[in-house]
Amino acid sequence: MGAPPPGSTDAPPRDAAPLVRPAARTVPPSTVARLPGYLRALAEVEAQGVRTASSDALADVAGVSPAQLRKDLSFLGSHGTRGVGYDVAHLRGQIGVVLGLTRQRPVVIVGLGNLGHALANYPGFTERGFVVVGLVDADPHVVGTQVAGLRVEPAERLADVVREGGATMAVITVPAGAAQDVCDRLVAAGVRGILNFAPRALQVPDGVDVRSVDLGSELQILAFHDQARSMS
Amino acid sequence: MGAPPPGSTDAPPRDAAPLVRPAARTVPPSTVARLPGYLRALAEVEAQGVRTASSDALADVAGVSPAQLRKDLSFLGSHGTRGVGYDVAHLRGQIGVVLGLTRQRPVVIVGLGNLGHALANYPGFTERGFVVVGLVDADPHVVGTQVAGLRVEPAERLADVVREGGATMAVITVPAGAAQDVCDRLVAAGVRGILNFAPRALQVPDGVDVRSVDLGSELQILAFHDQARSMS
Numbered sequence: 216m217g218a219p220p221p222g223s224t225d226a227p228p229r230d231a232a233p234l235v236r237p238a239a240r241t242v243p244p245s246t247v248a249r250l251p252g253y254l255r256a257l258a259e260v261e262a263q264g265v266r267t268a269s270s271d272a273l274a275d276v277a278g279v280s281p282a283q284l285r286k287d288l289s290f291l292g293s294h295g296t297r298g299v300g301y302d303v304a305h306l307r308g309q310i311g312v313v314l315g316l317t318r319q320r321p322v323v324i325v326g327l328g329n330l331g332h333a334l335a336n337y338p339g340f341t342e343r344g345f346v347v348v349g350l351v352d353a354d355p356h357v358v359g360t361q362v363a364g365l366r367v368e369p370a371e372r373l374a375d376v377v378r379e380g381g382a383t384m385a386v387i388t389v390p391a392g393a394a395q396d397v398c399d400r401l402v403a404a405g406v407r408g409i410l411n412f413a414p415r416a417l418q419v420p421d422g423v424d425v426r427s428v429d430l431g432s433e434l435q436i437l438a439f440h441d442q443a444r445s446m447s
Numbered sequence: 448m449g450a451p452p453p454g455s456t457d458a459p460p461r462d463a464a465p466l467v468r469p470a471a472r473t474v475p476p477s478t479v480a481r482l483p484g485y486l487r488a489l490a491e492v493e494a495q496g497v498r499t500a501s502s503d504a505l506a507d508v509a510g511v512s513p514a515q516l517r518k519d520l521s522f523l524g525s526h527g528t529r530g531v532g533y534d535v536a537h538l539r540g541q542i543g544v545v546l547g548l549t550r551q552r553p554v555v556i557v558g559l560g561n562l563g564h565a566l567a568n569y570p571g572f573t574e575r576g577f578v579v580v581g582l583v584d585a586d587p588h589v590v591g592t593q594v595a596g597l598r599v600e601p602a603e604r605l606a607d608v609v610r611e612g613g614a615t616m617a618v619i620t621v622p623a624g625a626a627q628d629v630c631d632r633l634v635a636a637g638v639r640g641i642l643n644f645a646p647r648a649l650q651v652p653d654g655v656d657v658r659s660v661d662l663g664s665e666l667q668i669l670a671f672h673d674q675a676r677s678m679s
Contacts, residue, residue, distance in 0.1 A: 247671050251664030255646050259623075278648025314667050315674025322666065333565035334662065339646060343663030344670065383673050384666065391491075407676060408669035410662075414487050414571060416510025424672045426665050430566070430642075431575030432483030433658050434554065434616065435546050437640035438576065439479050440656045441615050442547025444639060 242313065246287045250310050251343075252277045253284065257307040269300040316344035321382040323349040323406070325397050326389035327357050327367050330412055334386055335363040348380030353393070373397070374404035384408040391415040398425075474545065478519045482542050483575070484509045485516065489539040501532040548576035553614040555581040555638070557629050558621035559589050559599050562644055566618055567595040580612030585625070605629075606636035616640040623647040630657075 256277035260268050270288075274281040288294070288306070291313055295301045311317060322345050324331050334340070335347055350362055353370040360367050368376050377385070385406045389397050394413035401409060402423050411417055411427045419425055488509035492500050502520075506513040520526070520538070523545055527533040543549060554577050556563050566572070567579055582594055585602040592599050600608050609617070617638045621629050626645035633641060634655050643649055643659045651657055 242671075248664075248668055250671070251661065251667040252648065254667070255661070255664070256648075259647075276648065278650075313671065315670045316667065320666075320670055320673070329565035329568045333561035336561045337662060339661075339663040340666060343667060345663075345666050383677075384669055386666075408666075408673045410665050410669060415491075416484070416488075416508065418510075422676065424669055426669055428660055428662070428665060429483065429487070429571075430569060430660070431571040431577075432480075432487070433642050433660060434552075434572065434577050434618075434640075435483040435486070435548065435575060436480055437616055437642060437656055437658055438547045438552055439474075439482070439545065441552070441640045444654065445615075 242290045246290050247314075249277075249279065249283075249287055250314055252279070253287070254307060254310045254314070254343075257303050257310070261303050261307065266303055267300045268303055270295060273301065311344070314344075319344060319346045320384060321346055321348040321380045323347075323351065323373075323377050323380055323382045323385045323401075325351045325373065325385060325387050325401065326393075326413075327352040327354075327360075327362055328388060331386070331388035332362055334388060335365070345384075348382055349376035351376055353389070373400050377401065377404035377406060382406065384410070386410045386412070387417075388412045474522045478522050479546075481509075481511065481515075481519055482546055484511070485519070486539060486542045486546070486575075489535050489542070493535050493539065498535055499532050500535055502527060505533065543576070546576075551576060551578045552616060553578055553580040553612045555579075555583065555609050555612055555614045555617045555633075557583045557605065557617060557619050557633065558625075558645075559584040559586075559592075559594055560620060563618070563620035564594055566620060567597070577616075580614055581608035583608055585621070605632050609633065609636040609638055614638065616642070618642045618644070619649075620644045 253273065256273055259276055260273070270281045270285050274284040277284065291309055293301065293306055293309060322340065324335050324347055327335065327350055335350060340347065347363060347365065350365050350367045351370060351373050352358055352367050358367050358369045383406055385401045387394055387397055387409060391413045394411065394415045395417055398409060398417045398419065402419060407423050409423065409425045411425055414429045414431055417425050485505065488505050491508055502513045502517050506516040509516065523541055525533065525538055525541060554572065556567055556579055559567065559582055567582060572579065579595060579597065582597050582599045583602060583605045584590055584599050590599050590601045615638055617633045619626055619629055619641060623645045626643065626647045627649055630641060630649045630651065634651060639655050641655065641657045643657055646661045646663060649657050
């Protein structure tokens with residue numbers, strides 16, 4: 216463990232020991248993708264009053280193998296203490312620093328249909344370090360309504376909403392046919408990270424990240440296995 | 448191309464040539480995960496009136512490399528015709544058969560908060576081969592309400608709802624603390640494929656598949672890259 220101060224287990228993670236962020240390029244993408252799960256697992260055991268956890272215990276809660284967890288955390292310079300384990304609060308703070316969650320990150324949602332509406336009200340975003348600062352929709356019946364305490368702005372104000380909110384991240388929940396245009400306009404306005412729910416592959420320039428969540432695809436992948444079982 | 452009949456491009460995919468499903472074990476999981484994207488790309492080009500598409504064109508719409516697409520489709524026995532490409536309708540039908548989408552598959556949703564409510568009304572499920580046959584919630588204020596034309600049933604009726612709907616797939620949109628219990632009860636009722644939106648790793652027995660979509664994690668992974676850029 217990278218020298219947690221004596222009092223760190225009592226302090227909230229963001230106030231914990233000064234933490235050094237490893238160079239982003241030293242953390243493999245597959246490890247980055249698992250860090251939120253570790254953060255979740257740490258919050259879970261911390262809520263149960265646990266202050267020090269073994270890699271076996273943490274891995275069990277996170278749903279990975281202990282070897283995987285130890286390897287991933289070693290990229291962060293966290294190795295735990297033999298026979299004691301990881302300091303839960305310190306490790307939580309450390310992963311938060313690595314993920315850039317030391318401040319609330321502003322996010323804009325474009326598309327206030329059922330899904331966009333649900334995401335605007337999703338407590339899991341707030342709890343995980345994000346704040347929705349702007350909502351945009353193209354439908355004149357939706358523009359001007361209040362969702363999650365924010366006024367829905369018209370499509371032509373998209374760039375203003377992004378800039379006014381200081382957002383570099385956005386969520387796209389528009390129909391597939393509109394997604395690329397919305398994406399292009401978000402990128403032009405300065406957005407660099409996009410969570411895309413439209414069932415359409417988006418083209419973005421270098422330096423912009425897209426993560427796509429296609430809910431229909433997820434069910435189709437499950438259907439494959441379901442069918443495979445029923446035929447075997 | 449595996450001998451499409453002359454008229455197959457005019458027929459809807461499900462009525463196309465008799466199609467043989469390859470043994471599930473011959474299709475690698477990473478390929479299975481990309482098949483829904485190919486299905487989406489095929490529907491997209493078909494809607495534009497395209498009947499035959501090159502691997503380059505399809506790969507571009509699907510957002511993968513042409514080599515990847517050709518390799519994935521070769522596991523299905525589809526190799527296209529040199530200089531002509533793939534028969535769009537036939538390939539669509541073939542992937543549908545592989546994914547088990549030749550009939551609408553019934554799905555139960557447990558947890559009718561904002562997200563469950565949005566998913567119950569999500570057109571992307573219906574369009575992609577699924578029909579929501581049952582809704583369950585533990586909140587007495589929600590039980591008995593109508594969502595997407597269905598009555599929300601109480602938690603104690605979960606197994607009945609699964610059996611009455613003939614569902615072997617379910618979506619979990621309950622709070623993290625309730626997710627494992629709901630999962631256990633779904634599995635006991637015969638569910639074999641679970642799409643989990645609760646931010647909690649679920650334990651399931653062999654023969655049950657879970658795909659987890661953790662929306663907070665997706666944003667956190669984007670935040671890592673966003674922060675990495677701003678620091679470089």
